[in-house]
Amino acid sequence: MRVVVDLNRCQAYAQCVYAAPRHFALHGREALVYDTAPDDADRAEIERAALACPVRAITACADDLAALDEAGR
Amino acid sequence: MSEAPGRVVIVGASLAGLSAAKALRTEGFSGSLVLAGDEPHLPYDRPPLSKQALRGLTSADTTLPQPADLDLEFRLGVPATGLDRAERTVILADGSRLAFDRCLVATGARARPWPNSAEAALDGVFTLRTRDDAERIAARLRDRPGRVVLVGGGFISFEVASVCREMDIPVTVLVRDSLPLAGAVGAPLGSFVAEVARGAGVDLRLDAAIARMQGDARGRLAGLVLEDGDRIETACLVVAIGAERNTAWLDGAGLATDRNGLRCDRFCRALGADGTPADGIFAAGDVAHWPNPHDGGALVAVEHWGNAVAQARTAARNMLAGDAAALVPHDHLPDFWSQQFGLTIKLVGLAAGSDAFAVVRGSMEERRFLAVFGKAGRTVASASVDSARWLPAYRAAILEGAPFPPLPGGVDAPARVAMQSLEEPTR
Ligand SMILES: Cc1cc2nc3c(=O)[nH]c(=O)nc-3n(C[C@H](O)[C@H](O)[C@H](O)COP(=O)(O)OP(=O)(O)OC[C@H]3O[C@@H](n4cnc5c(N)ncnc54)[C@H](O)[C@@H]3O)c2cc1C
Ligand code: SF4
Numbered sequence: 001m002r003v004v005v006d007l008n009r010c011q012a013y014a015q016c017v018y019a020a021p022r023h024f025a026l027h028g029r030e031a032l033v034y035d036t037a038p039d040d041a042d043r044a045e046i047e048r049a050a051l052a053c054p055v056r057a058i059t060a061c062a063d064d065l066a067a068l069d070e071a072g073r
Numbered sequence: 074m075s076e077a078p079g080r081v082v083i084v085g086a087s088l089a090g091l092s093a094a095k096a097l098r099t100e101g102f103s104g105s106l107v108l109a110g111d112e113p114h115l116p117y118d119r120p121p122l123s124k125q126a127l128r129g130l131t132s133a134d135t136t137l138p139q140p141a142d143l144d145l146e147f148r149l150g151v152p153a154t155g156l157d158r159a160e161r162t163v164i165l166a167d168g169s170r171l172a173f174d175r176c177l178v179a180t181g182a183r184a185r186p187w188p189n190s191a192e193a194a195l196d197g198v199f200t201l202r203t204r205d206d207a208e209r210i211a212a213r214l215r216d217r218p219g220r221v222v223l224v225g226g227g228f229i230s231f232e233v234a235s236v237c238r239e240m241d242i243p244v245t246v247l248v249r250d251s252l253p254l255a256g257a258v259g260a261p262l263g264s265f266v267a268e269v270a271r272g273a274g275v276d277l278r279l280d281a282a283i284a285r286m287q288g289d290a291r292g293r294l295a296g297l298v299l300e301d302g303d304r305i306e307t308a309c310l311v312v313a314i315g316a317e318r319n320t321a322w323l324d325g326a327g328l329a330t331d332r333n334g335l336r337c338d339r340f341c342r343a344l345g346a347d348g349t350p351a352d353g354i355f356a357a358g359d360v361a362h363w364p365n366p367h368d369g370g371a372l373v374a375v376e377h378w379g380n381a382v383a384q385a386r387t388a389a390r391n392m393l394a395g396d397a398a399a400l401v402p403h404d405h406l407p408d409f410w411s412q413q414f415g416l417t418i419k420l421v422g423l424a425a426g427s428d429a430f431a432v433v434r435g436s437m438e439e440r441r442f443l444a445v446f447g448k449a450g451r452t453v454a455s456a457s458v459d460s461a462r463w464l465p466a467y468r469a470a471i472l473e474g475a476p477f478p479p480l481p482g483g484v485d486a487p488a489r490v491a492m493q494s495l496e497e498p499t500r
Contacts, residue, residue, distance in 0.1 A: 002138040028415030037132040061138035
């Protein structure tokens, strides 16, 4: 999957961290660190995290298009 | 420009380009949509490159999420070399021509190269803008270089220095000015960051400039000599001295380009050299130079993530607008974040030109505070350090043009506001 967080919006509520602790973490009080390319198998967890975010800062998509990167080279 | 466009060509396949493509589809555009970019990669995110990705904390693959139904045609790995306005065609380096009804210029910026090209070519001298740059630097950091030197006093410099310290790699930051970041966030925050960096073990040299770099017989960086005569031994140096806008490919197109980028109006329409909107051509993101309504229409060129997304969306809507009455202005209030030394620093508004500064919540000692910037008695910007939840209230105050300091007497009025006038207004 592909994940991006709008960190202008993120207010470090950490709801995503509770929902998907293997993919989102806070380093320090507010510095959100996240997995930009989690495994497709973890989709349910990632989607739960995106839904849990009170400021809707998380965008995630399955990465059907990843193969294109190679093709585009 | 009243006919509905059938073909849209976006040049620059990165944050602004992809955001525009998504917005075009959301707005109902069903014609052909080409995204042309000179990098070989699908659009990816840059902010993690100087932060988590460099440290190997998470994947270095920061490809941006892309809905599967966007129906985009990618032309990757080939730069655009020209734009023929009369023919409404974008010309690519491989000779192919992409006809368009609307074209979005989203070619962003590139890292400003080190001015001495022989030194810049030394093995061990890097810049950081692309995913490939980040991979090269990350590989070097994994090899545990003796000391990393950062050249430049901007956010990228301090973010990379922070990563190095977390990896316990000795690091020197060379800043030409007497304070880092002062141009972007003002002197008080600049000196706060300087103190935080020093506390984390960064060898921060202010008013410092490189006289020359030294290479070994095999062309590898071995060290450098500062103008004050000091020598620093290093095999890894990152040049982070700002960005240059990618407009050279537009030379000859008769558009209003200069070192600030491609001029556009508040509707994101690119301007021709004569100052009038060029038919069918729009701009968004780091490449754009636009009048900001929150600063009396003064021209700004913002190199931030949030602006690239917002401007791309506005440009997309306007590309589909049937007539002038349907155009929407780009009235985004600039904002950005940075993460360094475990702190999150955020800024909303335009601190440039501000003449007053006050910490209104928390304190610099606690390393957790919210500060506001004033200009001629109005609140023009607000910065938070690990206090992001307070920012939206101040964003509202800035949008209203509230007096400085804002929100007097409100629930969040501070007991005492230590006002500071800025001797040297921020640039
Ligand atoms: C290391 C780093 C860290 C950052 N951190 C932050 C942060 O923490 N917060 C924040 O707000 N902002 C941050 N930014 C800024 C943010 O990433 C940019 O504002 C954003 O990428 C701008 O997007 P863009 O699409 O306008 O331009 P770009 O991302 O520069 O993309 C332009 C694309 O066009 C391509 N291109 C150029 N010329 C041509 C041509 N002739 N033909 C075809 N393609 C071409 C380029 O190669 C590039 O792929 C950071 C930037 C960097 C480099
Ligand atoms: S849930 Fe949203 S606001 Fe909270 S930390 Fe995650 S991304 Fe940030």
